[in-house]
Amino acid sequence: MTTRLFYDLAGLALFAVVIVLGVPALMGFDAFELNTFARYLALAIVALALALSWGGAGLLNLGQAATFGMGSYAMAMHLKLKASGDALPDFMGWNNVSELPLIWVPFHSLAFTLIAGLLVPAFIGGLIAIFMFRARIAGVFVAIITLAFLVAFQLVVIEQQGITGGQNGLTGLAPLELPGWSVDTYSLSFYYLAAGCLMLAITLGLYITHSKFGLILRAIREDADRTRFFGYNVANYQTAIFCISAALAGWAGMLYTLVLEFASPTYMSVSFSLAIVIWCAVGGRDSVLAAAVGAILVNLLEGKLSDIYVEGWNLMLGVTFVLVVMFMPRGLHGLLGDLTNLFRRGAGKRRGNRSAPTQTAKTGQEL
């Protein structure tokens, strides 16, 4: 086992203890607080999805909110159909739609909904990725193209009122019915459902990071051309991580709809996409775990502060982002790494004064 893998697993274990035991205890098992926290957990999944492509492969996807929105709407469509029973969803009537649109029909099935919530984002994300990466587009152009897609996609969703509910989104949803469990989103068990999803997503992310696939992506991030000369089809690798990242974002979106009990086109806004980038940057984009922690911390802070400083919150968030980019480019995770190194070097020096200097050199290397 490599040192990196050891640290990541230890971090995951610590994180799991905090989320599974610490948080519910701290919240006094209060259903309302737990629901709020479950929202952060869903957002943590979309942040780690971005970390996979941005930190892991150097591809800044500013369209992450679009794939998040697709998952969110997939779940909302299912729950809206459930709430409407045999009738047409209410907003369709208001928009003079007289028959259930074809695209809605399969969402009666929960299994289809869950699969579509993962695969539709993956497919759309993959489609954009194929065109971009076959043409060897890289760097800031990836950010521009994905951003343009997001803006266009949100416009279409708002435009197509009869199908999407337009500006209002999809509201008045039924609770989710799982086999033998009618999900109450204000409950400890729902909190654990969200926590379980996040843990699974982090584990998946860590596996990808530590697989040879993750290694090749890091190689591509550093020098895509060189990696081609080793025989790797760089475009395919980049497309694959875009698909995986989009599927995870869709998953987060589905969970988010469950927590908030509605889906809104604001989930597909530029500002939401930028917020995901900020969470990722604050936590540390190089690590899926750090990105998840970043999302939770920033949202926790927002929850506490935006009540007090309603107007100033966005400004504070913006300033935080600028400061992070300038002084902490690797986020809290990078800061932690730097501090450990500093501490170890200090300790090594002190030890070095007493014992043989070769000992010092060795400790230094094992970091």
Added chain:
Amino acid sequence: MSHLQVTDLRVDFGGLRAVDGLTFGVKKGEILCLLGPNGAGKSTTLDLICGKTQPTGGSVRFEDVEISRMFEFERARRGVGRKFQVPSVYKELTVAENLAVAQSRKPGIWHALTRLSHSGRDRFEPILEKVGLEKRADVVAGNLSHGETQWLEIAMLIAQDSRLILMDEPTAGMTIQETARTAEIFRTLSKSHTLIVVEHDMSFVRTVADRIIVMNRGALLAEGSITEIEANEDVKTAYLGH
């Protein structure tokens, strides 16, 4: 029969014809040294063979397959490996990780997704020993010295295990001892690999070359053994005239 056959290869950069009707072949297991004054088109020739540059005309056949229109990663998969003139290791990856990337027999996504990044590490041990980096496996490549970086690159070529290896000035900046060690490694490599080496160091060329071709202004100037080349009047003029 040639392992690699280049025929009437041409490339234009704007108005400049950097490679102009070049024809030569390399036999399997041979070490061919490519000489010529600066700007003769040696690096460009290697670029054309490995796919970094697309030719304007002519053909490159490797193991009897035309490869001159393929993507670079397809040529690499067929067994063409390249060392560039400027050292190009992955500075953010460790030595072992660099080798894991280079070890690319199965470059597909599925294979990569079902392996951990450090799998196959024991296979790197003998390679690292060969280049003297066995104690540095977990060092980040950006922290290696200049010499170590060059050894790592050679180790990566060995790990990649291409049947045809293209080397651009592999001994530039090396000490005499390091150059001798490199020559020795190349002689061992040539038992199972074909090598094309661009090199200025004549004593190195004398030790490793089975055959030499000399380029000037993008075209073939002379071809033969080291003694033939050293006696060649055209070669003398080309070098002195520069």
